Amino acid sequence: MKVLVCISNVPDTTSKINFVENDTKFDSEGVQFIINPNDEFGLTRAIWLQQKQQAEVHVITVGEVSCEPVLRKCLAIGAQKAYRIDCPATDGNAVARELAAHCKNESYDLIIAGRESIDYNGGMVGGLLAALLGYDYVTNCIRLDIENSTATLSREIDGGIEHLEAPLPLVIGAQKGLVEEDDLIIPNMRGIMQARQKPLEVLPSANVTATTQIDRFEKPAPKGEVQLVDENDLDTLIELLHNEAKVI
Numbered sequence: 001m002k003v004l005v006c007i008s009n010v011p012d013t014t015s016k017i018n019f020v021e022n023d024t025k026f027d028s029e030g031v032q033f034i035i036n037p038n039d040e041f042g043l044t045r046a047i048w049l050q051q052k053q054q055a056e057v058h059v060i061t062v063g064e065v066s067c068e069p070v071l072r073k074c075l076a077i078g079a080q081k082a083y084r085i086d087c088p089a090t091d092g093n094a095v096a097r098e099l100a101a102h103c104k105n106e107s108y109d110l111i112i113a114g115r116e117s118i119d120y121n122g123g124m125v126g127g128l129l130a131a132l133l134g135y136d137y138v139t140n141c142i143r144l145d146i147e148n149s150t151a152t153l154s155r156e157i158d159g160g161i162e163h164l165e166a167p168l169p170l171v172i173g174a175q176k177g178l179v180e181e182d183d184l185i186i187p188n189m190r191g192i193m194q195a196r197q198k199p200l201e202v203l204p205s206a207n208v209t210a211t212t213q214i215d216r217f218e219k220p221a222p223k224g225e226v227q228l229v230d231e232n233d234l235d236t237l238i239e240l241l242h243n244e245a246k247v248i
Contacts (some may be wrong), residue, residue, distance in 0.1 A: 001055040001146065001168075003046045004106070006099060006113040006125065007074060008036035008089075009067040013118065019217045026217065028066070035070050038114030042174030044184055045144055046112055047078040053146065055110075056080060062089045062098045068200065075195035076187035082198070087205035091212045092120075096128035101206035103133055108169060110146070115139055115173040123173075130171035138164060139173030 011017065012032040020027045035043070049055035059074040060083040061067050071082040085098045103111065111133075113126035123139075130137035142161070143154035146168070153164045153172065187195070227244075229237045241248045 001049065001053060001109045002107060003049060003055045003057045003110045003112065004103065004108045005039065005043045005046050005057065005059045005074070005079065006111065006129075007039050007043070007059050007061040007070060008114060008117040008119070009033050009061060009063050009070045010036045010117055010119045017219075019219075023216045023218065024214060033066070033070060035073060036114050036117045036119075038116060038118075038173075038175050039112075040184060041176055041178045042112035042114060042172070043074060043077060043079065044179045045174065046110075047185060048179075049110075049146065050078060050080075058083065058108075060085070060099065060102065062087060062095045064088060071200055072195050073187060075198045075200070076191040077185045078191065080198065082200040083203055084200065085203045085205060087207075090210035092122040092124040093128060093212070094208045094210045096125045096132060097208040098206050099125070099129050100132035101208075102203060103129070109149075110151070110168060111135070111171045112174050113171065115141075115175040126171055126173040133169075133171070135169050135171045136166045137171045137173070138166060141172040141174055142177030144172060144178060 010033065012034045015031045018027040019025060043059065046055065046057045050057045057079045058081045059071060059079045061071060062085045064086070067084055071084060075082055083102065085102065087098065089095050111129065113129065116123035126139060127137050138153050138155055140156040141153055142156055145152045149168045151166050151168060151170050153166065154161050155164065156177070227240065229240065238248070
């Protein structure tokens with residue numbers, strides 16, 4: 001079984017975010033980048049398939065050379081080969097088409113993408129990729145078992161959990177629950193040293209034209225001052241909730 005895990009290179013949520021060039025460009029100076037958490041859940045599940053069913057696990061990202069440390073971490077976690085498509089990740093449609101151009105030249109039984117990335121939260125790459133390849137797609141995936149050429153899956157839906165079966169090849173959107181945070185693999189020294197010897201191949205772009213563009217970024221408005229009300233002054237509290245907060 002051959003598995004491809006799609007990786008997004010995203011800012012750590014503890015990093016301070018700023019914009020430059022009149023708020024039209026993200027300022028990456030001093031920002032720590034990590035594997036998108038939903039992608040890391042998917043990668044861990046792929047490594048389990050590698051350990052239990054001898055799956056061959058590849059990882060891929062669309063991005064510039066700055067993305068390579070994240071791919072090296074994926075190799076240290078256990079992936080056997082990494083690809084970087086050499087172009088900026090402009091929007092979800094362009095990323096999906098770049099990935100599809102690679103996948104059409106390979107024979108992947110399972111493609112794992114994160115449900116969404118934590119930077120733009122678009123949640124579209126997995127579905128677009130599946131449509132471009134003509135594969136079934138299951139997002140919000142919290143369980144995956146594979147026997148022969150059939151996948152048994154569970155996914156979160158409004159109000160409950162849906163249980164499904166689907167034939168391979170298949171694309172899934174991974175999230176927490178597919179594995180838990182405690183299951184995530186921390187690379188050890190042996191894995192880090194081995195990652196240096198594993199192949200990281202840079203692929204040319206398919207020259208896909210982006211269908212969207214960024215006009216400008218805008219930070220949330222700063223929070224206003226907190227007004228404290230004495231616990232016994234209910235009349236003032238009700239007046240503020242009604243006239244100021246307008247919630248009653």
